[in-house]
Amino acid sequence: MSRKGQAQATGTRSTNADDYQCVPRALAAMPKDFAPGSEILPHRHERAQLIHATAGTMRVATDDSVWVVPPQRALWMPAGVTHSIAMLGEVRMRTLYLRNDAAAFMPRECRVLPVSGLLRELIVRATELPLHYDEAGPAGHVVALILAELSGLQSLPLQLPMPRDARLRAICQALLETPGDARPLEAWAGTANLSTRTLARQFQSQTGLSFGAWRQQARVLEAMGRLGSGEPVTRVALELGYESVSAFSAMFRRAAGTAPSRYRSRPSIGDKPFVA
Known part of the structure; x- marks a missing residue:
């Protein structure tokens, strides 16, 4: 490996x-x-x-x-x-x-x-x-x-489907690396040398989600990861491209079923500190 x-x-x-x-x-x-x-x-x-x-x-x-x-x-x-x-x-x-x-x-x-x-x-x-x-x-x-x-565990719907097409996967990888990138669909279509309509159709066909829904799900998962690591809600909201904490909190509550402040990790015992 x-x-x-x-x-x-x-x-x-x-x-x-x-x-x-x-x-x-x-x-x-x-x-x-x-x-x-x-x-x-x-x-x-x-x-x-x-x-x-x-x-x-x-x-x-x-x-x-x-x-x-x-x-x-x-x-x-x-x-x-x-x-x-x-x-x-x-x-x-x-x-x-x-x-x-x-x-x-x-x-x-x-x-x-x-x-x-x-x-x-x-x-x-x-x-x-x-x-x-x-x-x-x-x-x-x-x-x-x-x-x-x-x-006894129930699985959680936190999967982010990836498209098969290499051009669409490149867009998804870019959004995973910079989930706060707010460029519209038209701009992303230009980077892939596709028409906006073609990109939208292929995205829906290959992932089962619209481009906007996929990007929001990517942001939700990124937010869960950052909040789970203890990052402040305000920083997460702004770095993910939201204009206000209230807008981010409303989106997160709809997607995750709880407020982002309650999702943040808390210190716990039973494991040793990280040593680099």
């Missing part, structure tokens, strides 16, 4: 994902810290995984979709799905790799899942267990509780 940027090993535990694919246990947990701007290039795993960060926000991409994953969320990634991960700041990634039989009850497609305080602390504890933990002892009970927690 190729990586760009800087990753920080956590303790003496391996940070090579390959070492977790054949462990003869239902679950194996890998802790790894990443510096801002780090990127895990496209890859896939033999085991399914729950991608979670106790701090920091990740952007995970597959061939057809993008997800922004803040600390209150995790992304379920089935086995064999090619994906890449970009770190949108300092990230303390805590990944669970599940054996196929243990993951049989989980979704067959990528899904965003909520992470409660209990599940978060269980994930952190799992990274401290021996890889060959005693299945009949306390460690086995921790793993059983993690699986029980996962089985």
Whole structure:
């Protein structure tokens, strides 16, 4: 697996994902810290995984979709799905790799899942267990509780579909990098050497969303990531191109079902500080 940027090993535990694919246990947990701007290039795993960060926000991409994953969320990634991960700041990634039989009850497609305080602390504890933990002892009970927690989770509609056409994907990538870019559809059509009508039609056809709806969803996901990392609401609103905090708050409440101030992360215990 190729990586760009800087990753920080956590303790003496391996940070090579390959070492977790054949462990003869239902679950194996890998802790790894990443510096801002780090990127895990496209890859896939033999085991399914729950991608979670106790701090920091990740952007995970597959061939057809993008997800922004803040600390209150995790992304379920089935086995064999090619994906890449970009770190949108300092990230303390805590990944669970599940054996196929243990993951049989989980979704067959990528899904965003909520992470409660209990599940978060269980994930952190799992990274401290021996890889060959005693299945009949306390460690086995921790793993059983993690699986029980996962089985009751409802997925969240936070997927951002990506178009197939290379010109449209370039526009989407640009908006993911600068979600506050307010250029109208006509301007983007010019950059892709397409007519406005053609761009609008192809965007709807390939993503199921209009250009405006896609851009708003991208902004919502970006806002969730930034707020989940603790950024102030005012800064997020202005940097995403909104003229006022009230306009941003109204949009966010409609999309997320809660005020942005309530979505911001709060300090929590159970994990060590990031070390670069």
